[in-house]
């Protein structure tokens with residue numbers, strides 16, 4: 001079987017991590033904002049904006065690092081707008097998030113046209129990509145080496161971020177406050193914790209993580225920006241967070257599952273299967289994943305009851 | 308005696324136009340236990356929320372130790388040595404006791420939370436004030452009395468010199484109340500000032516040094532507690548002589564209407580919240596369910612009304628199994644329901660009074676002309692119920708959310724009672740409403756009973772349940788632990804021992820509630 005041959009190759013393992021990276025960043029962003037009790041549905045738009053600004057600024061400064069900084073700044077700005085509308089002006093956070101996504105989808109094309117005189121792709125800009133890293137020693141190990149070594153630096157940062165988010169949420173005062181605010185805002189308020197302040201911080205952190213994901217897409221995964229290149233990854237990230245039960249580790253594994261599906265779709269394009277069908281795979285996996293997740297919840301409750 | 312706190316000329320108008328405090332003056336001396344009493348809705352909580360910075364007054368000033376202060380957030384209140392234990396606890400269920408206690412002032416080690424230190428702090432504090440808590444327990448699993456201790460410790464850790472307790476005994480059994488009182492006296496010895504809100508006058512007499520009485524948002528009197536009687540206080544509270552007894556005749560039970568058989572319910576965390584519960588309710592009888600909240604009452608009510616699906620046990624109405632009937636089918640068979648949370652399950656707050664009154668029968672022929680509603684019929688029906696249940700409103704077209712709590716509850720009661728139910732499930736029917744509305748609802752429940760309805764009454768208010776019920780079961784830990792067929796032979800203290808799980812009747816004694 002050709003498919004099995006593909007799946008059990010080291011290059012496929014490498015591809016999984018590569019495809020997982022942007023989803024993982026955004027999903028960790030979802031973890032933080034969800035814990036604080038605000039759903040950041042604007043992850044998609046934040047990623048998209050970040051992807052564009054990364055490309056533009058890296059092209060002008062000839063530095064991928066300045067591109068990354070610009071991507072993060074755009075993420076902070078976007079989530080600040082979301083926070084201001086939902087927390088200060090009390091707009092429904094879902095509506096504000098949808099508005100930001102629509103804004104990004106159109107706005108990025110507009111800006112792209114202004115800067116690159118093209119409505120589809122940024123190829124006229126000489127943008128930079130972030131470096132790939134060969135892990136010394138690890139790259140010598142058979143099987144492990146080819147899978148784990150040689151990734152874009154952001155892939156390693158994403159893996160590190162899983163641990164950092166865990167430590168933040170469960171080991172620091174800020175994390176305790178984020179969890180308290182999400183679970184019982186009145187309780188937090190009554191001990192003098194500024195609920196809005198904590199939610200601002202959570203949304204900004206969430207935006208920063210998502211913008212890393214966006215920067216990776218246009219300065220690592222590929223080396224250009226193209227319209228709507230996030231292709232729903234911000235929403236897949238929300239699904240991954242839900243499947244991961246909102247914990248950093250669970251979310252990591254759920255993101256890997258989606259990474260697997262994405263990598264599979266990419267690889268099957270070499271086979272004679274209609275590409276439209278193959279491109280559906282990640283989304284179908286999202287739906288199946290959520291169904292399995294929720295039915296396993298139900299059966300777990302049932303099992304417990306039967307004892 | 309030094310005056311530690313003075314609130315002067317406090318006026319508070321809520322956005323919905325309710326004037327909760329009218330030019331209230333309130334003064335507390337250092338080191339005293341000061342009771343603040345008044346009926347539900349008198350404005351006690353509002354006044355204390357203003358003191359704690361949760362609400363801003365339209366007018367008035369607050370002085371602490373003679374100095375004027377402006378308290379515009381709980382943070383400032385805490386800094387000024389004010390602590391508050393709210394009526395609804397302000398705890399984070401998934402965190403541990405220690406985490407809840409240090410929340411916002413977490414001990415740190417190199418930027419991280421020092422969990423060990425948090426536990427130490429909690430244990431030291433608990434030791435110092437003799438408030439026994441398990442620092443590592445998760446708050447979700449704690450009984451109410453324990454949560455209250457956590458709340459008190461929380462306030463003390465933040466340096467509260469003035470401690471406000473908003474109806475702390477409402478959720479406690481008599482035994483837990485005694486324990487709380489001992490703790491309060493110990494706090495007083497250590498120099499703390501305590502403001503104690505209650506409308507249970509016996510407790511006020513027992514624990515307080517002075518008492519301030521509120522009625523309709525005004526301060527109507529301040530006394531040394533030893534110089535007034537319970538009768539005096541209650542007269543000022545209500546503005547007239549109160550009938551403390553509910554008038555009712557001996558009940559004449561008929562056939563069994565509802566029979567619950569071996570009902571078991573296990574929650575999401577695998578804990579059984581109902582264990583093999585069996586009982587029956589007869590027509591013309593009010594069966595009370597006593598118990599500390601969270602001992603299975605909610606699950607029981609939701610299963611009987613059909614809000615919750617279940618798979619172990621049987622429900623019989625008039626001898627027929629109704630296990631799998633929908634809520635609507637159950638209502639059609641004659642089950643009525645006054646829910647605990649009236650704003651969520653009782654009314655549609657945005658809809659009018661009339662719309663709420665016909666919510667369970669709008670599709671009946673009498674309220675329609677073909678496919679259109681019969682507005683005239685609905686109007687006359689609503690007017691009749693508004694009259695009958697003394698609902699105070701401007702018209703039947705008024706939105707329900709504009710009404711006061713007592714009147715909203717009357718809308719629910721009017722709808723549920725007017726369908727002529729066989730079985731009424733009344734879950735906390737008078738919680739948080741004024742005495743007038745409470746009296747009316749009690750009277751109507753007894754009227755229903757006398758017309759042969761079977762009534763299942765769930766209430767956390769011991770007084771209400773003792774006065775209103777004909778027979779009584781007590782629930783503890785998801786089980787029925789006692790059955791009484793003659794309430795004149797039980798005292799509140801005795802009930803308390805069952806409610807706390809200190810005592811349990813024999814299987815045979817409890818079985819009597821099946822009347823078989």
Ligand SMILES: Nc1ncnc2c1ncn2[C@@H]1O[C@H](COP(=O)(O)OP(=O)(O)O)[C@@H](O)[C@H]1O
Pocket residue numbers: 321322323325326327345346347348349350351352353354711712
């Ligand atoms: N947040 C609020 N918005 C509008 N009205 C309120 C609010 N809180 C309380 N009220 C109203 O203010 C009055 C006083 O309430 P409260 O201070 O809670 O009384 P008490 O604590 O004495 O029972 C009541 O009529 C109540 O319905």
Ligand SMILES: [Mg+2]
Pocket residue numbers: 348351352353394473
């Ligand atoms: Mg109150």
